[in-house]
Amino acid sequence: MTLELHAVAVAPKAGAPLFPPITLTVRPGEVATVMGPSGIGKSTLLDAVAGHLAHGFALTGSMRLDDQDLAPLPAEARRVGLMFQDAVLFPHLSVGDNLAFGLARTVRGRAARRAAVEAALARAGLSGLYDRDPATLSGGQRSRAALMRTLLAEPRALLLDEPFSKLDAALRDDLRTFTFDHIQSRGIPALMVTHDPADGNAAPGPVIDLTQPENRS
Amino acid sequence: MTTAPAEGRLLRAAVLATVALGLVLPIAAGLWQTARAGVGVLPAVGATEMSLAPIRQLVEIPGFGTALRLTLVTGLGATALSVALAVGVCAAMHGRMTPRASGRLLTPFLAAPHAAMAIGLAFLLSPSGWIARALAPLAGWDRPPMVATVNDPAGLALMFGLMVKEVPFLLLVILSALSQLPVRQHLAAGRSLGYGRGLVWIKVIMPQVWPLIRLPVMVVLAYSLSVVDMALILGPSTPPTLAVLLLRLFSDPDIGLMLPASAGALVQALLVLGAFALLWGLERVGRAIGRWWVRRGGRGLSAEPGLWLASGLSAVLLATGALAMLSLLVWSLTWRWSWPGLLPDTWSLQAWSTPGSGWGAALGHTLILAATTTLISITLAIAWLEGEDRARRGRAGWAKALIYLPLLVPQIGFLFGLNVLFLRMGLSGGYIAVVWAQALFVFPYVMIALSDPWRALDPRLVRAAGSLGAGPWRRLFTVKLPVLLTPILTAAAIGIAVSVAQYLPTLFMGAGRIATLTTEAVTLSSSSDRRVIGVYGTLQAGLPFAAYAAAFLIPALLHRNRQGLQAGGAS
Structure with missing residues (x-):
């Protein structure tokens, strides 16, 4: 599975593009990094790829995943996972039910689904927390739960929106390794936006810096 | 160049049609009928000639x-x-x-x-x-x-x-x-x-x-x-x-x-x-x-x-308002209260013990009307807001004006004309007419109450659900509605309060056949038996209180283990 962006740019209606056109190929297991200061439209880029672009924004260029054009698909049909800075677990569901929400429909039967969720919780070091209120988890636990929820949906690609910036330094390295390992073992392409150079250095893949003039062609 | 797809066209079209036909049309038609009658044209009473006589007659009263x-x-x-x-x-x-x-x-x-x-x-x-x-x-x-x-x-x-x-x-x-x-x-x-x-x-x-x-x-x-x-x-x-x-x-x-x-x-x-x-x-x-x-x-x-x-x-x-509410309750429990005692001499449940005397039926009518109008209004409001979400755009100025319209036009200005129309359609005096007329005022309040909390919902929750493969309906029913339970129930409580309070729409459209707590209380208010009036007043005020209490207690109970949903909690 490969994610290809060709000259992708997003512009508000009757406005200049938010960032220079981005051309990028992300191969399976790679994590491509787009660097830039806040406010430059990095999150909007991810919204465009995931299919959440707000009304009034126009997208140019092409986005292909596995040689399939993403643009005409609604968000839920793209199978592109999205990870946020805060974990954004659903506050009304327990930790386990959050994962069950993500778990693909292909896993059938109550027992099988429960087992799949429990296994994912165990992989994230969250065994026994099925019934917990997500608000009571620590920051690291929440991020791991969110990653597991995303992976259970069997995405074909992953988008990471400053996923580690709210965690403290020690936890950040742990979670980075945890996330990148999972991406590599799944063999899916990932696209990360961040303003932290350390994220880019650690990521196994190409880095684009939106503030560098050589990328502004 | 591709722009964001305009999803939910059908939903928005349905909502717009409902609001136009159900809300704007009756008000406009009611005003038109009233205006015609105001210048002398009301075929129902045999007046067909346009003239200024009605205005002259009015001024001479x-x-x-x-x-x-x-x-x-x-x-x-x-x-x-x-x-x-x-x-x-x-x-x-x-x-x-x-x-x-x-x-x-x-x-x-x-x-x-x-x-x-x-x-x-x-x-x-x-x-x-x-x-x-x-x-x-x-x-x-x-x-x-x-x-x-x-x-x-x-x-x-x-x-x-x-x-x-x-x-x-x-x-x-x-x-x-x-x-x-x-x-x-x-x-x-x-x-x-x-x-x-x-x-x-x-x-x-x-x-x-x-x-x-x-x-x-x-x-x-x-x-x-x-x-x-x-x-x-x-x-x-x-x-x-x-x-x-x-x-x-x-x-x-x-x-x-x-x-x-x-x-x-x-x-x-x-x-x-x-x-x-x-x-x-x-x-x-x-x-x-x-x-x-x-x-x-x-x-x-x-x-x-x-x-x-x-x-x-x-x-x-x-303080005066609070004492006023309290005096309703006290009077309803009074048997004898002589001057200048601060409390009744003898208390009694007499007035409460005879629902058959009228308040039982009035309470029933009030409950049915409140439940129906609120349910319709909440459904329409959610459909409207969800339509905005799916189009991924905010509310136009005209749409906001539309919501406020029924609250800005004086009720007596169009309700009479509307009733003339309902009479012609054979609706007057029935539940449909009263529910319709009440919903004209319930819907705006419900819509106003729900709009801000709805828009304050963290959009990333919905995006996360979408990226996990949940389609628009699953996002609505399994993420938005449960997370927004508290504001939805609060809006419903407001709807119930507004419905219970409606006097003129109930009176005109019900043609006197549908007696509610409010119409009965107003009618009785000129009579002398304060004990009976006290019962009606207490029930009338008690229903909205109960609705608000439920709107507070139900989410607290359902979400007792969910800190992220309690007011002030972080997500």
Whole structure:
């Protein structure tokens, strides 16, 4: 599975593009990094790829995943996972039910689904927390739960929106390794936006810096 | 080039059609019918010739001029005083009370229907009421004093009653507007430049608040100028205010009087329109004066005493309102209560023990109407908001105006005409007609209450669900609605309160056949048995209270283990 962006740019209606056109190929297991200061439209880029672009924004260029054009698909049909800075677990569901929400429909039967969720919780070091209120988890636990929820949906690609910036330094390295390992073992392409150079250095893949003039062609 | 796909076209089209046909059309058609009757065309009573006779007939009715004057004085006066008091209280109390605490304090006053509040106030303020009883030993009265404290010819009691309901409403509106502004920073900036607290409020904060509260103030203005139930109970009676005068004409056995009544309904609509123009003019003038005042840079005047006066008066209003509600309950439990005792001599459940005497049926009707109108309104509001979400765009100005429309047009201006139409369609006097007419007023309030919390929902929750493969309907039912349970139930409680309080729509459309707690309470309010009136008033106020309590308790119970959903919790 490969994610290809060709000259992708997003512009508000009757406005200049938010960032220079981005051309990028992300191969399976790679994590491509787009660097830039806040406010430059990095999150909007991810919204465009995931299919959440707000009304009034126009997208140019092409986005292909596995040689399939993403643009005409609604968000839920793209199978592109999205990870946020805060974990954004659903506050009304327990930790386990959050994962069950993500778990693909292909896993059938109550027992099988429960087992799949429990296994994912165990992989994230969250065994026994099925019934917990997500608000009571620590920051690291929440991020791991969110990653597991995303992976259970069997995405074909992953988008990471400053996923580690709210965690403290020690936890950040742990979670980075945890996330990148999972991406590599799944063999899916990932696209990360961040303003932290350390994220880019650690990521196994190409880095684009939106503030560098050589990328502004 | 691709733009975001416009999803949910069908949903939005359905909502728009429902609102246009269900809400705008009846109001427009009702106004049109009333206007035709106002100039002499009402085939139902055999009038087919266009003429100015109905208007002439109206003007010649004894007391018409006084009624006009009373309407203007009470309507404009109550609105102006309410706005002034509410602004003063906000300036004095802001930052000293959390929004949650003030919301909880104000909710009971918003929940109480106008008619129930009016009856309670009549009990409290009348010469034989609690206030006179408390003063009796001091003043040496051995019998109730002969003063017209209620139904006074100047309409003071009516103004007071309106203010008891309007000040809490405006307080809530202003507090919500303030939460959208950086008040603390602006206050600090202004005070560090040498302006006193009160002056910063007038010169800096209020000009920013005004655009956010203009529409609600217009709602209050339109309501105060055309109120019927409160004016019947608290207002002067010979002559009454214009709206009450018109109601008398409309319900006169002489159907010929419907023509001058319709002409009067037009006058009523023009009065409200004129008041809006006045408000617009005042805004212009105020802006010019304000600019001149700001540029002069004066810092001397202190508004502090004014703020405390406003707070004091508002506290008196709220305390009176609370006592009024309490006196409803006490009277309903009274057997004998002699002057000047502060409490009844003998208590009794007599009035409560005979639901068959009428209040049982009225309660049933009220419950059915409240449940139906609220369910319809909530469904429509959610469909509307979900349609906006799917189109991924905000609300256009015309859409906002559409929502407020029913609250800005005086009820008596179009309800009569609408009833003429319903009669022709064979709907009048049935549940459908009453539900429809009530929903015209329930839907806007539900929509207004739900819009802000709906938009405040973290959009990333919905995006996360979408990226996990959940389609639009699953996102709505498994993420949005459960997370928004509290605001949805609160909006429903407001809907129930509004439905229970409806007097004129129920009276006109029900053709007297559907008796609710409110119509019965208003009818009984002129009778003498306070125990029975007390039962109706207590039930009328109790239903909305119960709805609010449920809206508070149900989410607390369902989400007891979910910190992220409790107010103030982080996600």
